[in-house]
Amino acid sequence: MSDIPFTLDQLRILKAIAAEGSFKRAADTLYVSQPAVSLQVQNLEKQLNVPLFDRGGRKAQLTEAGYLLLNYGEKILTLCQETCRAIEDLQNLQGGTLIVGASQTTGTYLLPRMIGLFRQKYPDVSVQLQVHSTRRTSWGVANGQVDLAIIGGEVPSELQDTLQVIPYAEDELALIMPVFHPLAKVETIQKEDLYKLKFISLDSQSTIRKVIDKVLSQGEIDTKRLKIEMELNSIEAIKNAVQAGLGAAFVSTTAIEKELEMKVLHIAPIREVEVRRTLYVIINPNRYRSKAAEAFIKEILPPFSTYPEALEPEKLPQQYREAPPENTSRFPNS
Incomplete structure (x- = not known):
């Protein structure tokens, strides 16, 4: 195929239907009408020449082709998000987003204090804190949906070769x-x-x-x-x-x-x-890391750590070893 037979909007709609289990609820979460969602799915199936949903039951059930497209679609959407964040990074901490994960106790009592200090230094960076179980948090870091996390439980065995697990406190x-x-x-x-x-x-x-x-x-x-x-x-x-x-x-x-x-x-x-x-910091050394994540790792984590030597630059992945330049923005200040 010379032309890509789907759009990012269609992938977002497919993901929403799979998550919500119905066209109507997906339309509500995306703030569009149900007919618009149905039309996009019909166009997508026509472009791919394959059915994506089994319409025999009450719940929107993906076909085998639908599951295949969903699997690749989620990867495509994650890469798109990483791309947007990399472009935002050109402004060198004058914007962008930092996503920090945590298990329940660390997310409730430790991370808010750290994020407060970070926001004082970098008020233009948007910070999101996602508090979930250690397992779900670890998968978020592995999939690139979370920049870094502090956890108190064990990283799932299937992710131990993917993530860098650093003793923290x-x-x-x-x-x-x-x-x-x-x-x-x-x-x-x-x-x-x-x-x-x-x-x-x-x-x-x-x-x-x-x-x-x-x-x-x-x-x-x-x-x-x-x-x-x-x-x-x-x-x-x-x-x-x-x-x-x-x-x-x-x-x-x-x-x-x-x-x-x-x-x-x-x-x-x-x-x-x-x-x-022992609490651990987990990162994915194979994923893109924003300047905001670098600054959080280097400037915010060490003062709270029992093992600050584990966070020394030479012991971290390459992307953390060079300090962000003073001003490399290609964009004028707005």
């Missing part, structure tokens, strides 16, 4: 209890005391709960003996419940800085037990 899991709890008055508690406490935790199926249980087990704490009295769906809810005297909990120290300053929660040290996990 030690995150302590603290045992918190109400300030009026009897054990809050002792200097340290014994490991056996844990099994007498009532605990509040996240749902047993949540990713963060699984990470916490794994870290506790590595600290030789038998999680099966902990008496879980209540399961809640957020760290904030757990902190409020502990503060109200409903039980104790293990949470990341990054999540309780404000409460410790206000002295409304107590951290109970456990004798001869330290419960820590």
